[in-house]
Amino acid sequence: MQINKISLDRLTPFETPFYYYDMELLNRTLQAAKVAADKRGFHIHYALKANFNDKVLAAIQALGFGADCVSGNEVQKSIDSGFPAEQITFAGVGKSDKEISMALKHQIFAFNVESIEELQVIDEIAASLGERANVSLRINPNVDAHTHHYITTGLDENKFGVPNSELEQAASVLRDCKHVDLVGLHFHVGSQITDMNVFKSLCVKVNEWKNWFEERGTTIKILNVGGGLGVDYHHPDENPIPDFEAYFDVFDKFLERTPQQEVHFELGRALVAQSGTLVSRVLYSKSGVKKNFLILDAGMTELMRPALYQAYHKIERLGLSTETSTLNYDVVGPICESSDCFGKEVSLPISKRGDLIAIRTAGAYGEVMASRYNLREEIRYVFSENVGG
Numbered sequence: 481m482q483i484n485k486i487s488l489d490r491l492t493p494f495e496t497p498f499y500y501y502d503m504e505l506l507n508r509t510l511q512a513a514k515v516a517a518d519k520r521g522f523h524i525h526y527a528l529k530a531n532f533n534d535k536v537l538a539a540i541q542a543l544g545f546g547a548d549c550v551s552g553n554e555v556q557k558s559i560d561s562g563f564p565a566e567q568i569t570f571a572g573v574g575k576s577d578k579e580i581s582m583a584l585k586h587q588i589f590a591f592n593v594e595s596i597e598e599l600q601v602i603d604e605i606a607a608s609l610g611e612r613a614n615v616s617l618r619i620n621p622n623v624d625a626h627t628h629h630y631i632t633t634g635l636d637e638n639k640f641g642v643p644n645s646e647l648e649q650a651a652s653v654l655r656d657c658k659h660v661d662l663v664g665l666h667f668h669v670g671s672q673i674t675d676m677n678v679f680k681s682l683c684v685k686v687n688e689w690k691n692w693f694e695e696r697g698t699t700i701k702i703l704n705v706g707g708g709l710g711v712d713y714h715h716p717d718e719n720p721i722p723d724f725e726a727y728f729d730v731f732d733k734f735l736e737r738t739p740q741q742e743v744h745f746e747l748g749r750a751l752v753a754q755s756g757t758l759v760s761r762v763l764y765s766k767s768g769v770k771k772n773f774l775i776l777d778a779g780m781t782e783l784m785r786p787a788l789y790q791a792y793h794k795i796e797r798l799g800l801s802t803e804t805s806t807l808n809y810d811v812v813g814p815i816c817e818s819s820d821c822f823g824k825e826v827s828l829p830i831s832k833r834g835d836l837i838a839i840r841t842a843g844a845y846g847e848v849m850a851s852r853y854n855l856r857e858e859i860r861y862v863f864s865e866n867v868g869g
């Protein structure tokens with residue numbers, strides 16, 4: 481059940497702060513994505529980096545999504561969570577030899593390769609293990625995602641992928657690698673993208689590069705267009721499920737492909753963000769000289785996005801309010817950093833010690849980015865079924 485519909489007496493017994501996962505909304509979101517993708521013959525690999533909570537992963541795996549991993553531990557986690565090896569991809573600019581060996585031994589579906597040197601290292605390790613590696617070459621398409629610069633990945637100045645200028649060399653190295661098979665091309669331009677024109681521009685680049693390879697006699701079986709679909713942080717109740725139809729439609733319309741060519745997506749945020757909420761308790765309500773502060777028992781250690789990217793998350797007081805007057809608060813955490821602030825000048829019903837506060841749309845890049853800074857306790861979580869939701 482949606483967090484703001486649950487009666488307070490059901491939430492009060494749980495020690496705060498905790499992540500609350502609305503499993504019903506998660507399942508509805510996953511279903512919507514699956515229906516929209518299946519209809520067009522598209523494949524989704526869930527980007528584990530957004531959330532690798534066991535129960536969340538189990539729900540995703542149960543629907544038959546693949547797994548997109550960025551570390552050896554994520555590869556292991558997806559295998560332990562029941563994702564079949566042939567549906568696991570391994571991306572990232574800095575894969576270690578140990579991680580590459582481990583993924584090869586598990587015979588995962590493919591490596592998304594980010595540099596020529598990495599290609600050669602994978603070839604050497606595969607040779608030494610007597611394995612073969614499927615690879616998709618990540619190309620940096622120089623497409624501006626028009627999102628926060630920290631989560632833009634497809635520009636020339638970003639560290640990701642092989643630049644256009646090195647493609648000729650990459651193609652020649654690929655011909656020399658005897659233990660590597662090129663299966664696809666991989667692109668990812670950024671995250672929290674809400675302007676569908678960005679994906680249209682991406683399609684144009686993908687078509688260009690696919691043609692470039694095909695003109696040189698190389699068959700491209702898979703077009704992996706990454707993830708990046710954004711969610712509505714401002715209106716989680718009005719838009720709990722992203723518009724997967726509109727998103728996939730862009731690729732369906734603008735990506736040139738043959739019936740044999742598969743289109744793969746690596747969605748993270750869009751699948752899990754709205755189903756997670758950080759629930760916290762007011763420790764103190766304090767009037768400063770210029771501001772009113774609500775000091776919560778959750779801080780940047782539990783949800784880092786506002787401190788790191790000045791990200792907006794909707795903040796609400798939970799429970800039916802008899803208090804009609806509101807006040808503008810800076811909603812802050814207990815961590816010894818001034819950036820430990822969830823929102824400035826947030827209008828809330830006048831709140832007091834013990835009140836419960838919800839920080840919405842925190843299911844993606846929330847729990848996974850929690851830290852133990854200030855020797856904080858490990859993050860707790862509660863599922864909708866635990867509160868009868």
Ligand code: LLP
Binds near residue numbers: 530707709844845
């Ligand atoms: N594929 C690749 C290669 C990626 O780098 C990412 C995200 C994804 C897929 C999944 O993207 P999504 O569908 O979730 O947008 N911590 C930041 C987001 C970092 C995204 C990193 N890469 C945040 O909290 O906004």
